[in-house]
Amino acid sequence: MKTKEWFNEVVDRVYRACDAWVEGTVLSSPRLWMLHQRFREVRAKLDRKREHGRLYFVKRQPWTGVANPDHRRALGRLVASNHRLAVEVLRRGDGQRRRPVPREWRLCRFCRTCVEDEVHALLVCNESRSLVALRASFWSDLEAREVSWRVMRETGQGFFILHTLLSSERACARFGQYVSDVFSLFDESAMFVPARALYEGSHNEVDDSIDDDGTDDDDVAEGEDAQDLWDQDDYVALAGRGFG
Numbered sequence: 001m002k003t004k005e006w007f008n009e010v011v012d013r014v015y016r017a018c019d020a021w022v023e024g025t026v027l028s029s030p031r032l033w034m035l036h037q038r039f040r041e042v043r044a045k046l047d048r049k050r051e052h053g054r055l056y057f058v059k060r061q062p063w064t065g066v067a068n069p070d071h072r073r074a075l076g077r078l079v080a081s082n083h084r085l086a087v088e089v090l091r092r093g094d095g096q097r098r099r100p101v102p103r104e105w106r107l108c109r110f111c112r113t114c115v116e117d118e119v120h121a122l123l124v125c126n127e128s129r130s131l132v133a134l135r136a137s138f139w140s141d142l143e144a145r146e147v148s149w150r151v152m153r154e155t156g157q158g159f160f161i162l163h164t165l166l167s168s169e170r171a172c173a174r175f176g177q178y179v180s181d182v183f184s185l186f187d188e189s190a191m192f193v194p195a196r197a198l199y200e201g202s203h204n205e206v207d208d209s210i211d212d213d214g215t216d217d218d219d220v221a222e223g224e225d226a227q228d229l230w231d232q233d234d235y236v237a238l239a240g241r242g243f244g
Contacts, residue, residue, distance in 0.1 A: 101199065130185055
C-alpha cells in the first residue's frame with residue numbers, strides 16, 4: 001500500500017522534472033533573453049523551494065497584471081521577442097526571397113547605424129523625433145513619481161533597465177504603454193533590409209542551421225550579447241535602492 005510520503009515524493013519529483021524542463025528550454029533559447037536573468041535570480045535566491053501546486057519558475061510576474069490588454073500584450077511581445085524589430089524579423093528571413101541576415105546588419109530603420117534590438121529601440125535611438133518624445137514623456141512620468149528612476153536611467157545598463165521595468169509593480173503599467181507606443185511607431189515605418197551584397201562574405205557567415213522556432217537562423221547566439229551586459233553586483237546594488 002502506497003503511503004502519503006510516497007505520493008508526496010512522486011509529486012515532488014514531477015515538479016522537479018517540470019522545473020528542469022522549463023529552465024532548460026528557456027535558457028537554451030536565444031529569443032528568450034528577457035527571461036534568462038529572471039531564472040538566474042531565482043536560482044541564486046532559492047534553494048529549489050516551491051509552493052504547493054505551483055512551480056517557482058512560473059510564478060506570476062507584475063507585467064502580466066497590467067490592466068490594459070494592448071499594453072499587456074506589448075509587454076508579452078517584448079518578453080518573448082515576438083515583435084517586428086529588425087533583430088527578430090531579419091533573423092529568420094522569409095524562406096523565399098530573403099535569407100537570414102547577420103545580426104550586425106539588422107540595422108535600425110531610423111538611424112541605420114546600430115542593431116535594431118529592444119534596447120536600442122526603447123532606450124537609445126534618437127533619430128526619430130516621435131520616438132524621442134515618447135521616451136522623454138515616459139521617463140518624466142516615472143521620475144515624477146520616484147526620483148530613483150532617474151538613477152536607473154543614468155546609471156543602469158540597457159538590458160538591466162528593461163528587466164527592472166518589467167519586474168516593477170509601480171512602473172510596469174506605464175512601461176506597457178510606452179512599449180506599445182514604440183512598437184507601433186516602428187511598425188508604421190519601413191524596415192531597413194540591407195542588400196545581400198553588403199554582408200556576403202562578412203566574418204559572420206549565415207548558415208542553414210535550424211533555430212528554436214523551426215526556421216533558418218544564423219550562427220550568432222543573440223543571448224550572448226545580453227548575457228555579457230549583466231553585472232550581478234550592479235544588479236544587487238541598484239535593486240537595493242528601491243526599484244521594484
